[in-house]
Amino acid sequence: MGTVEGSCSGCTRRWTxxxxxxxxxxxxxxxxxxxxxxxxHMGASDxxxxxxxxxxxIPSLELRNDNVWHRRVGEHELSxxxxxxxxx
Ligand SMILES: [Zn+2]
Ligand SMILES: [Zn+2]
Numbered sequence: 001m002g003t004v005e006g007s008c009s010g011c012t013r014r015w016t017x018x019x020x021x022x023x024x025x026x027x028x029x030x031x032x033x034x035x036x037x038x039x040x041h042m043g044a045s046d047x048x049x050x051x052x053x054x055x056x057x058i059p060s061l062e063l064r065n066d067n068v069w070h071r072r073v074g075e076h077e078l079s080x081x082x083x084x085x086x087x088x
Pocket of ligand 1: 024
Protein backbone atom coordinates (compact mmCIF):
# COMPACT_ATOMS: atom_id res chain seq x y z
CA MET A 1 0.00 0.00 0.00
CA GLY A 2 1.02 3.62 -0.21
CA THR A 3 0.95 6.32 -2.81
CA VAL A 4 3.44 6.02 -5.62
CA GLU A 5 5.47 9.23 -5.56
CA GLY A 6 7.86 8.51 -8.36
CA SER A 7 8.63 6.31 -11.30
CA CYS A 8 11.35 5.96 -13.89
CA SER A 9 10.83 6.12 -17.61
CA GLY A 10 13.87 3.94 -18.20
CA CYS A 11 12.99 0.99 -15.96
CA THR A 12 10.06 -0.50 -14.08
CA ARG A 13 11.05 0.87 -10.70
CA ARG A 14 8.36 2.66 -8.66
CA TRP A 15 8.80 4.16 -5.22
CA THR A 16 6.73 5.76 -2.51
CA UNK A 17 9.27 7.86 -0.66
CA UNK A 18 9.73 11.49 -1.68
CA UNK A 19 13.29 11.44 -0.36
CA UNK A 20 14.31 8.50 -2.48
CA UNK A 21 16.75 9.32 -5.25
CA UNK A 22 16.62 7.10 -8.31
CA UNK A 23 19.50 7.26 -10.73
CA UNK A 24 18.36 7.58 -14.34
CA UNK A 25 21.75 6.32 -15.55
CA UNK A 26 22.34 3.11 -13.64
CA UNK A 27 18.77 2.65 -12.32
CA UNK A 28 19.77 2.10 -8.76
CA UNK A 29 17.79 3.70 -5.95
CA UNK A 30 19.34 5.66 -3.10
CA UNK A 31 17.97 6.71 0.26
CA UNK A 32 18.61 10.40 -0.36
CA UNK A 33 20.77 13.09 -1.89
CA UNK A 34 23.83 12.16 0.16
CA UNK A 35 23.90 8.50 -0.83
CA UNK A 36 23.11 9.42 -4.44
CA UNK A 37 25.99 11.90 -4.62
CA UNK A 38 28.42 9.33 -3.25
CA UNK A 39 27.93 7.01 -6.24
CA UNK A 40 27.83 9.75 -8.91
CA HIS A 41 31.07 11.11 -10.28
CA MET A 42 30.83 14.32 -12.23
CA GLY A 43 32.92 14.85 -15.33
CA ALA A 44 36.01 16.99 -15.07
CA SER A 45 34.47 19.46 -17.53
CA ASP A 46 31.10 20.15 -19.11
CA UNK A 47 32.14 18.16 -22.17
CA UNK A 48 33.01 15.14 -20.11
CA UNK A 49 30.20 12.96 -18.90
CA UNK A 50 30.06 11.83 -15.35
CA UNK A 51 29.70 8.19 -14.45
CA UNK A 52 28.17 5.97 -11.81
CA UNK A 53 30.38 4.07 -9.46
CA UNK A 54 29.20 0.60 -8.49
CA UNK A 55 27.88 0.99 -4.91
CA UNK A 56 29.20 -2.49 -4.17
CA UNK A 57 32.63 -0.90 -4.31
CA ILE A 58 31.72 1.94 -1.94
CA PRO A 59 32.24 0.95 1.71
CA SER A 60 29.96 3.70 3.06
CA LEU A 61 26.90 2.38 1.21
CA GLU A 62 24.89 -0.77 1.80
CA LEU A 63 21.94 -2.34 -0.01
CA ARG A 64 19.10 -3.09 2.35
CA ASN A 65 16.00 -5.25 2.11
CA ASP A 66 14.00 -2.50 0.41
CA ASN A 67 16.43 -2.70 -2.55
CA VAL A 68 17.59 0.83 -1.82
CA TRP A 69 21.17 1.86 -1.12
CA HIS A 70 21.52 3.37 2.33
CA ARG A 71 24.34 4.96 4.20
CA ARG A 72 26.12 2.33 6.21
CA VAL A 73 26.22 3.16 9.89
CA GLY A 74 29.88 3.42 10.66
CA GLU A 75 31.67 2.05 13.66
CA HIS A 76 32.33 5.61 14.73
CA GLU A 77 28.59 6.37 14.99
CA LEU A 78 27.89 3.09 16.74
CA SER A 79 30.51 3.74 19.38
CA UNK A 80 29.09 7.22 19.96
CA UNK A 81 25.70 5.64 20.64
CA UNK A 82 27.28 3.26 23.10
CA UNK A 83 28.78 6.18 24.98
CA UNK A 84 25.40 7.88 25.07
CA UNK A 85 23.66 4.81 26.48
CA UNK A 86 26.28 4.23 29.13
CA UNK A 87 25.70 7.73 30.51
CA UNK A 88 21.94 7.31 30.89
ZN1 LIG B 1 23.86 5.92 -11.08
ZN1 LIG C 1 15.22 3.60 -13.55
